[in-house]
Each structure stands twice: as C-alpha cells, then as structure tokens.
Amino acid sequence: MINKFLLNEFGGRIKQLRLQKNISQEKLSFLTGFHRTYIGMIERGERNISLSNMAVFAKVFEINISELLDLKTINPNHNYKNYEIKSEK
Numbered sequence: 001m002i003n004k005f006l007l008n009e010f011g012g013r014i015k016q017l018r019l020q021k022n023i024s025q026e027k028l029s030f031l032t033g034f035h036r037t038y039i040g041m042i043e044r045g046e047r048n049i050s051l052s053n054m055a056v057f058a059k060v061f062e063i064n065i066s067e068l069l070d071l072k073t074i075n076p077n078h079n080y081k082n083y084e085i086k087s088e089k
Contacts, residue, residue, distance in 0.1 A: 008045035012074045015043040017061045031060045 018028050025043075029036040033056070041047040051065075058068045 004045060007048055009071045009075060010049075010069075011043045011045040013068065013071055014039070014057060016074050017057075017063075017068070018043075021061065028060065032056050 018025070023031070025036050025039045028034075028039055032039070034053070038047065042049055054065055054068055058065045061068065
C-alpha cells in the first residue's frame with residue numbers, strides 16, 4: 001500500500017522549495033530533466049519517486065537529501081506515526 005499521507009507531504013515539500021526558488025514547474029522540468037507533468041504529479045502526491053530522483057531534486061535545490069526530506073518545514077505536526085505500514089490495517 002502506498003502511503004498517500006507521505007506522498008502528499010513530500011509533494012508539498014517539492015512545491016515549497018520550487019516556490020522559494022521562484023521557479024515554475026516548467027523551469028524545474030528543464031533543470032531536473034523530468035517532464036513537467038511528472039513534477040506536477042509529484043507535487044500532488046500522485047507519484048512515489050525513487051531515491052535517485054530525490055537526489056536530482058536535492059542537487060537542483062542546492063540542499064542535501066536529508067534537507068529535502070525535512071517535511072516538518074511544511075507541516076510542523078508531521079510525525080512518523082502517520083505513516084502506514086503494509087501489515088497495519
């Protein structure tokens with residue numbers, strides 16, 4: 001089961017960083033080499049991206065991957081307890 005909560009939080013983080021850099025999805029597409037619709041899907045929490053793609057975003061935003069994954073910057077109440085695990089129902 002894909003954790004929609006986590007995907008939405010991560011997508012919000014990507015959007016937050018993009019807006020901080022004052023760049024469009026189209027410009028981010030150019031900088032990352034990813035299609036603009038793929039970036040939109042990430043920002044909407046519709047795509048579960050790979051670690052190697054996270055590294056591309058981190059490089060473009062000039063931050064470490066750990067900073068990219070700092071989801072408390074968009075949601076101060078972010079907590080690992082909100083993650084779903086396959087075995088939990």
